Amino acid sequence: MDQTPWLGKLATSLAFALCALPAYAQTAQSPTLASIVSRGTLNCGVYPNFPGFETLDRDGNYVGFDVDFCKAVAAAANVQLKVVPLTATERFPALVSKSVDMLAMVTTRTASRDFGNGLQFAPVTFYDGQGFVTRSKNKIKSAKELSGATICVLQGTTSELNLADWFRSNSLKLNAVTFASEDELLRAYEANRCDAFTGGIAIIAGRRTNFRDPAEHIVLPEVISKEPLAPVTAEGDEKWSKIVAWTIFATMIAEEKDVTAANVEQAAKDSADPELRRLFGKSGSIARDMGMDPDWATRAIKAAGNYREIFERNLGVKTPLRLERGLNAQWDKGGLIYAPPFR
């Protein structure tokens, strides 16, 4: 590039010229989307094993709540999905260096991550919080009854601080045992070294499924901290970030309108609902402005289902995690799941 500065200048001026074009012209395509389409696969980063959110099924395919959002985005872009297992330390560098196009790996959105790591968070897909798992034979209904109990907690987590704060602000007596490794923590809890253990509810509910008899352990209703989990894209390609965001919103809108994976094709063809007609590309030009073809939302919902289906399939009461919708119910059912209008 350095040898031909005029090429760069030309490209810049072309870009400006394109931006200045009137709105009815096809707007510039997202470079990330362009490279995904030309390669034919979406690279989506997930954790290697996180029950409910991303695990391997019997056939060696990744399944889970996060994986379903990867699937929806891949289907919207009409490409194959390639799941890339990453560790917590690898994930942000992998995203920023474009080894993966997006992450869907139970990442908590925080201000420092927003500004410090070059990340762009998609809408929150799961409102998590810190909670407690205890034995059902302790016969307690609320975490406030845990006064004097021994709680196991993982070292170096925000949970460790939240735990002390919460017990102090509720004037409860706390005995905490701080473990450096999660395996040791779970083993100690199983051996009854502690009465309860604490952590992100999604995480601890998943870990509970690994116990000898998961039914003997319950998740207490109290949520003592905010942990909004969201997929992430890299900063610098707003269009791509918006495509990911609106694919997630599409699953939420589909839930509102009772459109499921089974009936989405029918709905796309016949529905008279104006918002669905816009979503499924039957009216308006939103898909073209996004740089997608009109059927993108139909494919996304057909591949992954609507938000309720994704939730119930992976985390809901019929799964080993047995999570209630709680904060993750739709906004009109007392939850926080709220998609902006598709118009």
Add this chain to the structure above:
Amino acid sequence: MYLRRNPVVRASVYQAAAILAVGWLAYTGLRNALDNLAARGISTGFRFLVNEAGFVISETPPIPRQLGWVACAVGAAALLIAAAYLGKRFSWLRPFAPSKRLSLVLSLAVIAVALAQVEWTRYQPTGSYLDALLTGLSNTITVALLGCVCATVIGFVMGIFQLSTNWLLRNSARAATELCRDVPLLVHVMFWYAMILNFFPPVREYASVLGLVHICNRGLYLPAITDFKIDQITTLLVTGGAVVALAAAVFGRTKLSLILALLASAVLISTASWDFPELQGFNIVGGVAIRPEFAALLFGLLAYHSAFIADIVVSGIKSVPIGQIEAAYSLGLRRLPALRLVVIPQALRVVVPPLSLQYLGLAKNTSIGVAIAFPDLVGVSRTVLYQTGQAIEVMLLVMVFYLAVSFSIALATNMFNQTVQVKGW
């Protein structure tokens, strides 16, 4: 030309160059680290130490509240001892330097006075990061001291058993030593932890001895003395009397002192206010608890290090010429007096130097406690590091603390070593 050939000049030039190079390396390393931290917007310095820690530590032994005085006392003690050592080395310092014995006595006295004078407190989540680190240090020192004492006793007994004439005793001691020595320390510690958690009953089904001592997999709960109904001076006098009488009973072996010691203890016990442990809600409360993490770490360290100490003791005893033992027997000494008066004093000359290495190893190996949730110095420092992000400062502090612990052990064992070596050599 002449200067270049002068060995003194050459040596100084080379040494100066080496010192400069090392100094430059250290300086650039530090400079780089500081620059990088500044570039990443990470603040440096030790100011964070006074901030509220906010996390819970499961084991909180007393820590001194007025740190300044303790630091001054430790500094003064270190200066005294350094002066004694330097006085031996540099003739011009000799008139000012105290003798080693004097400096030791003085420094111990200074530290004892400081520790007696300061107020003691226990860590709370509202305490500072420094308090948290000191709690970790205190836990480390507790395990290290207890470990060294117990490992020495067990090691000596096992070592002497290994040389016993009784076939069963000799071979079982050998087998036990071999087994313990050949398993890594981490495995020892995790084994004992798993044993304690799974062997002892859960807290609701705790076992009890006479209704006073409770045991379950959350700990061994003993009744604790909270106060004495007699005034403080009398308590101190009676306690002191009991200790002296007990010491006299052990070393002088007179029946009278044993009776006196028992009497004094009886007085103390009868006038004490007790705090008995009992099950309340989720846990056994009251009394003092020995927690499974502490016990597992101690057992692991003991199993591992006493095996090595047993081997050291065996080598020490075997180093005593057989003629010495035969001579002792021919003087009419029985087996035990011969061991105590002839063999062990000579064996100690061989035993003490490697023994001090075991002590150092044991003190540092307490950091294995991280694996089983024991809040030792390393365990607590990891939390502090995660919560503050001040990696370099926290690690530096931890290193300084370990250095102080190791240096104290080395000093004590060196001094002891000088008393057992052959005089005048």
